[in-house]
Amino acid sequence: MPDPDAKIVILTGAGISAESGIDTFRAEDGLWAQHRVEDVATPEGFARDPELVVNFYNARRAQLPEVEPNPAHRALAQLEQAHRGEVVLITQNVDDLHERGGSETVYHMHGTLNSALCAACDHRWPAPLIMAPGDPCPACNATAARPDIVWFGEMPYDMDALFAHLGEADIFAAIGTSGNVYPAAGFVAEARRAGAHTIEFNLEPSAVGNQFQEHRTGPASHTVSAWVEDVLKWG
Ligand code: BJW
Numbered sequence: 001m002p003d004p005d006a007k008i009v010i011l012t013g014a015g016i017s018a019e020s021g022i023d024t025f026r027a028e029d030g031l032w033a034q035h036r037v038e039d040v041a042t043p044e045g046f047a048r049d050p051e052l053v054v055n056f057y058n059a060r061r062a063q064l065p066e067v068e069p070n071p072a073h074r075a076l077a078q079l080e081q082a083h084r085g086e087v088v089l090i091t092q093n094v095d096d097l098h099e100r101g102g103s104e105t106v107y108h109m110h111g112t113l114n115s116a117l118c119a120a121c122d123h124r125w126p127a128p129l130i131m132a133p134g135d136p137c138p139a140c141n142a143t144a145a146r147p148d149i150v151w152f153g154e155m156p157y158d159m160d161a162l163f164a165h166l167g168e169a170d171i172f173a174a175i176g177t178s179g180n181v182y183p184a185a186g187f188v189a190e191a192r193r194a195g196a197h198t199i200e201f202n203l204e205p206s207a208v209g210n211q212f213q214e215h216r217t218g219p220a221s222h223t224v225s226a227w228v229e230d231v232l233k234w235g
């Protein structure tokens with residue numbers, strides 16, 4: 001019988017929100033087929049055309065009230081509540097579906113649509129539904145508001161805490177992520193170094209799929225819910 005006190009570290013990507021109706025990035029008709037990455041997900045793109053970038057995130061923020069968490073989000077919340085050991089949830093997603101699905105503690109390593117960031121003083125505040133590049137910072141008054149999103153070339157958030165958790169993981173699960181973007185794609189290697197059992201949940205093997213010991217193939221709403229049911233039987 002597996003350990004009911006196991007520390008479980010979970011990484012989620014766009015695939016977990018796909019069944020809620022949010023586009024993934026690298027699907028044929030995904031976000032990167034509709035927009036150039038260099039234009040909307042780099043600091044250089046923002047410097048060139050802040051309005052284009054802010055509007056890209058405004059449109060995605062406006063979609064949030066129209067979508068609902070799916071059974072995979074809810075299952076992870078149930079796991080956090082009911083598993084005896086520690087559960088650490090790390091998401092690359094900038095939506096709020098984990099929180100709305102009931103998860104209490106979520107590391108948003110690539111930021112969140114619901115927050116604005118002052119590029120001058122690093123102050124954060126709740127993003128208005130429609131942000132504008134000239135919005136003043138409520139703390140320092142600089143007109144330096146930007147979406148609180150980690151773009152290519154920027155350091156993802158909470159890296160020290162995340163690597164510390166990975167170093168203590170007994171189980172590492174990656175759900176709905178293509179394994180193309182680092183440092184998140186390197187988490188499986190880090191967890192294996194710590195001796196964790198590693199599981200990939202995806203429709204197909206990811207770019208780092210060969211590093212996982214176990215694969216659960218299929219839509220996350222089914223595979224994750226079934227796995228959580230199994231784990232909760234341990235204790
Ligand atoms: C389902 C499903 C269903 C579908 N059920 N599954 C060369 C080598 C190595 C690294 C680099 C390099 N050159 C540059 C770098 C670094 C760079 C990088 O990784 N580039 C690569 C492209 C090579 N990384 C960075 O710049 C990062 N910062 C950094 O590295 O700082 C330095 C550092 C050094 C050391 C330690 C720590 C830091 C920052 C990365 C920022 C990423 N930002 C984005 C956009 C912003 C957010 C937004 O706009 O929403 O984040 S990019 C985009 O990709 C987004 C995502 O979070 C991220 C990952 O995508 P994800 O989630 O995997 O989605 P998809 O679409 O790719 O995949 C979906 C998956 O789901 C698929 O596999 C489907 O099969 C599956 N799926 N439906 C289950 N129903």
